[in-house]
Amino acid sequence: MRVVVVTRSTPDTAAKVQVGADGKVSWGDAQMVINPWDEYSVTEAVILKENQGVQTAIVAVGPEVHNDSLKQGLAIGMEEAFRVWDDSMEGQDSLGYSAAVAGAIQKIGDVGLLIMGKELVDTVSDAHIFQIGRKLGWPVLGSVFKIVEIDFNARTIKVERLVEEGKQIVSSTLPAVISVLKDINEPRYPNFIGIRKASKAVIPVWSSADLGLGDSASGKAAGVRVTGYRNLPARTGSVEIIDGATVQEKAEKLVAKLVEEKLI
Amino acid sequence: MSGVLVWIDQFKGRALPISWEAIAAGRSLAERLGGPLSAVVFGQGIDAVAAEAFQYGADRVIKSDDATLADFRLEPYAALLDKVIAGENPSVVIAGASTRGRELVAASAADAGAPLLDDVTEIVVDGSTYRAVHPVYAGKVLSDVSAATDDLHFVTARNRAFTAPEPQPARSGEVIRVTPVLSEDQIATKVVRFEETGRGTVNLSDARIIVSGGRGVGGPDGFAPIRDLAVALGGAVGASRVAVDNGWIPYAHQVGQTGKTVSPDLYIAVGISGSVQHQAGMRTSKVIVAVNKDAEAPIVKLARYAVIGDLFTLLPALTGAVKARLGK
Numbered sequence: 001m002r003v004v005v006v007t008r009s010t011p012d013t014a015a016k017v018q019v020g021a022d023g024k025v026s027w028g029d030a031q032m033v034i035n036p037w038d039e040y041s042v043t044e045a046v047i048l049k050e051n052q053g054v055q056t057a058i059v060a061v062g063p064e065v066h067n068d069s070l071k072q073g074l075a076i077g078m079e080e081a082f083r084v085w086d087d088s089m090e091g092q093d094s095l096g097y098s099a100a101v102a103g104a105i106q107k108i109g110d111v112g113l114l115i116m117g118k119e120l121v122d123t124v125s126d127a128h129i130f131q132i133g134r135k136l137g138w139p140v141l142g143s144v145f146k147i148v149e150i151d152f153n154a155r156t157i158k159v160e161r162l163v164e165e166g167k168q169i170v171s172s173t174l175p176a177v178i179s180v181l182k183d184i185n186e187p188r189y190p191n192f193i194g195i196r197k198a199s200k201a202v203i204p205v206w207s208s209a210d211l212g213l214g215d216s217a218s219g220k221a222a223g224v225r226v227t228g229y230r231n232l233p234a235r236t237g238s239v240e241i242i243d244g245a246t247v248q249e250k251a252e253k254l255v256a257k258l259v260e261e262k263l264i
Numbered sequence: 265m266s267g268v269l270v271w272i273d274q275f276k277g278r279a280l281p282i283s284w285e286a287i288a289a290g291r292s293l294a295e296r297l298g299g300p301l302s303a304v305v306f307g308q309g310i311d312a313v314a315a316e317a318f319q320y321g322a323d324r325v326i327k328s329d330d331a332t333l334a335d336f337r338l339e340p341y342a343a344l345l346d347k348v349i350a351g352e353n354p355s356v357v358i359a360g361a362s363t364r365g366r367e368l369v370a371a372s373a374a375d376a377g378a379p380l381l382d383d384v385t386e387i388v389v390d391g392s393t394y395r396a397v398h399p400v401y402a403g404k405v406l407s408d409v410s411a412a413t414d415d416l417h418f419v420t421a422r423n424r425a426f427t428a429p430e431p432q433p434a435r436s437g438e439v440i441r442v443t444p445v446l447s448e449d450q451i452a453t454k455v456v457r458f459e460e461t462g463r464g465t466v467n468l469s470d471a472r473i474i475v476s477g478g479r480g481v482g483g484p485d486g487f488a489p490i491r492d493l494a495v496a497l498g499g500a501v502g503a504s505r506v507a508v509d510n511g512w513i514p515y516a517h518q519v520g521q522t523g524k525t526v527s528p529d530l531y532i533a534v535g536i537s538g539s540v541q542h543q544a545g546m547r548t549s550k551v552i553v554a555v556n557k558d559a560e561a562p563i564v565k566l567a568r569y570a571v572i573g574d575l576f577t578l579l580p581a582l583t584g585a586v587k588a589r590l591g592k
Contacts, residue, residue: 013521013541017404025405036522094380095373121402121521127370127382130338134374139452140338142367145515158456162516163363164469165275166461168335173452182522183515223379223411227395230406232547239554239564242571250571251581254553255589257569263530263551264473264497264586 001112001152002055003045005078006101006132007038008062009069010122019229034069037117039187040180044115044147046077046188054152055079057108061089061100061217067203074198075190082108084217086207091219094123098131103211105136112152116179118143126179133177141170145183150174265416267299269352270322271345271359271368274305274313275336281470282360282421284320284428289387289421290358291321291429296389297355297413302326302440304348306341308334314439319431326352326440332448335455336364342371343445349376351442354416361420362469373418379411380418385425389413402521402544423469424527461516466500468517473499473530476519476546477507480535480557480575484512489579490534496586502526502546504536520545535575538563555579 011017015030034042042058049056057080058073060066070081084100092100105111114136119126126142133140146160148169155174160167162181190198208217215221242257244250258264270290272283287303294301302324303317314325326348332340345368349357357372359365361383373380381387384396385406392413399422400407411417468474475494477487487501494501502519503512519526521541531549536542538554538561546552547566554567555575564570571578 011401013402014539016540017401019405025401027401094370094382095377098374122400124398124400124403124525125382126366127373127380130367130370131374133338134342134371140367140371141453142338143363163336164280164467165458167459169456169458170337171454171456176452181515182518223415223417224381225410226407227410228408229400230408232399232404232406235547235566237568239567239570241559242569247573247577247581248585250573251578251585254569254571254582255585258530258551258553259589261551264590 002057002108002110003048003113003115004105004108004111005038005041005045005058005073005115006060007042007058007069007073007117008035008060008120009033009066010035010120013121019231023228025229032065032068034072035117035120037119037121038069040182040184041115041117042073042076042078043185043187044180047185048150049077049079052150052152054112057082059084059101059104061085061097070203071198071201072190074201075194076188077194081201081203083203083205084211085205088208088215088218088220091222091225092217093222093224094125094127094131096217096219096222098128098135099213100211100217101128101132102135103213103217104206107206107211112155112174113150113157114175114177116177118179118181129177129179136177138175138177139172140177141172142179143181144178145181265353265355267352267354268294268297268301269304269349269354269357270301271304271357271365272313272317273360273362273365274307274310277307277309277312279313279316280360280362281428282362282365282423285424285426286358286360286421287317287320287322288426288429289419290356293356293358293387293389299355300324302352304345306333306344315436316431318436319433321429322437324438324440326442328442328444330444332444332446332451335458337451337453337455338367338371339451339453340444340446341368342375344442345372346375347445348442349416355413356417356419358419358421361422366420369418369420376416378416378418381409381411383420383422385422387419402541403525403547404544461514466498468500468502468519468524468526471500471526471528473497474502474519474526474528475499475532475534476502476504476536477513477534478504478536479506481507481512487513489576489583493532493579493583493586496583496590504542533563533567534579536563537561538566
């Protein structure tokens with residue numbers, strides 16, 4: 001039985017991302033890295049491989065730049081990597097992306113658990129996680145910070161989820177989709193041997209046709225289009241340093257400002 | 265096709281404030297698209313939530329009160345929402361982008377094969393087009409997104425991006441009862457138990473005021489004066505990644521790229537230098553106050569007000585000044 005992780009390459013989290021005069025998003029010479037939340041999903045899959053004897057695979061949907069994140073996954077200990085893409089998928093929306101992932105999961109076969117990072121930091125969305133689950137017809141347990149029990153033979157899982165009000169302990173059947181938070185593990189990073197092995201990996205690329213997706217994953221079928229990007233409105237005004245002879249005076253001055261602005 | 269459905273997120277019979285913000289977003293769409301605004305309330309023991317939905321502007325309430333719906337679970341909730349949508353044939357289904365709202369609306373959109381305008385901070389109807397704004401790249405830039413209004417669409421509205429209507433206590437209306445689609449034995453997910461954390465504290469995403477601590481706080485005990493100030497202000501406690509990674513405070517409090525994205529009226533950053541990743545989670549706050557010993561810290565440049573000095577003497581003084589002002 002397999003555990004699959006879906007990832008993608010995103011600009012380094014420390015990158016200064018900006019929209020240029022040409023309307024395109026750029027991040028200078030910052031590196032592309034594995035979607036930060038996926039450090040946790042990959043690590044969790046590798047832990048399951050070691051403890052449960054399952055096989056592991058990592059999937060990305062997108063052009064060649066996403067091989068970087070797949071290779072990072074391989075270097076950390078994932079066993080197989082697959083990339084899904086053809087030019088028709090350019091401009092796909094979350095439904096199209098989810099159709100592509102669900103198609104890949106079905107082609108890989110014998111998948112017991114799909115682990116997703118909590119969200120994609122480039123699109124700032126987690127919708128695909130739940131949409132993939134619905135397309136596969138599997139239960140989805142989001143915001144998991146601990147796998148309490150998992151039994152691939154009995155096909156059961158019990159997890160702890162973080163919701164607004166606290167901690168929910170939930171059980172479900174497998175196969176299932178889970179999304180994981182950073183509390184779930186201490187992420188592992190590639191070592192030298194892992195990187196060398198991954199650098200030699202040849203990653204198969206599957207097209208819509210290979211997965212029998214019709215135009216369901218295409219940009220043409222997208223109901224939502226991104227028409228442009230903008231920089232955040234600049235924060236107006238400069239900072240006012242609250243000064244005072246004593247701590248007490250500083251505190252009272254600041255509180256007076258906040259009252260004036262009707263903030264408290 | 266007509267009308268707007270707004271799914272109301274509630275927990276144990278209490279609605280989340282984001283649900284009323286979603287009604288505000290839904291109302292502006294209903295005015296352009298026509299048809300009633302119907303609040304959709306699922307749960308057990310939810311009469312008070314239904315009554316409140318009218319007060320916040322719902323024309324109708326579609327309600328399902330059942331033991332299988334007592335706790336949010338995606339399978340029974342999505343199956344039931346799908347049924348309501350099929351019966352109502354609305355133009356738009358909208359929910360607040362809470363954890364549950366995002367899950368449910370994404371799932372239902374997939375079931376319907378309909379477009380989803382996810383986590384929007386603005387949405388308008390422009391002729392026959394929806395135009396919406398959604399922050400991308402960890403909130404560092406904005407994307408303009410559009411969709412045609414001709415078919416069913418799904419929307420989630422980001423926390424605190426829309427202003428909840430003033431409740432009108434006299435308002436009420438027609439309640440339509442619906443029955444669940446799935447019986448308990450058809451639901452794979454079982455809630456074993458629930459542990460409430462931080463009972464009585466304010467939810468970060470909903471908070472109007474947040475006091476956050478970072479590296480400068482120095483340890484778990486350093487969060488005590490932060491909590492005191494947050495309590496005095498009626499706000500929530502946040503934290504930077506450093507503070508969480510050091511185990512000084514649970515992850516649920518983390519603000520930033522791998523934590524929560526917040527947008528309070530007032531964000532007080534205490535001992536937080538203001539990394540790009542932290543800024544991604546809080547830079548849309550209306551007013552930022554930096555309390556830091558380093559006048560050159562990036563957070564100071566982002567802030568409207570800064571107090572430079574030792575937080576361990578400043579914070580108790582601030583808490584005292586707040587209490588004096590508020591007459592506590």
